[in-house]
Amino acid sequence: MLSLLSRTAVLLALSAPFAVAADVGAGNDYPTQARAEFVFACMASNGQTQQALRQCSCAIDVIASVLPYEKYEEAETVLRMRQHAGGYMGEMFRTAAANNMLRDFQEAQAEGEIRCF
Numbered sequence: 001m002l003s004l005l006s007r008t009a010v011l012l013a014l015s016a017p018f019a020v021a022a023d024v025g026a027g028n029d030y031p032t033q034a035r036a037e038f039v040f041a042c043m044a045s046n047g048q049t050q051q052a053l054r055q056c057s058c059a060i061d062v063i064a065s066v067l068p069y070e071k072y073e074e075a076e077t078v079l080r081m082r083q084h085a086g087g088y089m090g091e092m093f094r095t096a097a098a099n100n101m102l103r104d105f106q107e108a109q110a111e112g113e114i115r116c117f
Contacts, residue, residue, distance in 0.1 A: 029069040035060050046117075059112030067108040075105030 035057075042056035043049075063072065078101050081093040 030060070030064045030072070031069070034069070034072070035064070038063075055116045058116035059109070062112035062115050063108045066111055067104060071101065071104060072108075075101045078102055079105075 038060045039053070039056045042059060043052045046052040046056065067075075078093045078098045082090060082098075085093065
């Protein structure tokens with residue numbers, strides 16, 4: 001017969017994988033594709049080395065810890081539209097709100113560079 005302490009240890013051991021999985025999912029709202037795209041673009045700018053892979057992976061992890069995915073996605077959209085949309089469409093993405101989105105994104109990127117590079 002198992003003692004109370006032994007039963008508690010067995011229950012904790014059996015439930016640990018589920019607790020870890022729940023924690024990972026709760027703090028990871030960036031899709032794998034978005035993380036991979038960031039890492040590929042980052043590596044293209046910083047060399048195709050193992051060190052660049054580690055640094056770029058670290059950077060997106062830092063960005064994800066600082067900036068919710070929804071805000072990241074909005075900033076990426078603003079950047080793309082500023083680069084590719086001209087005229088009226090481009091002007092819609094040059095507002096104070098859009099500038100604030102980009103500032104938050106750039107601050108998250110800077111934090112990633114400080115911690116990882």
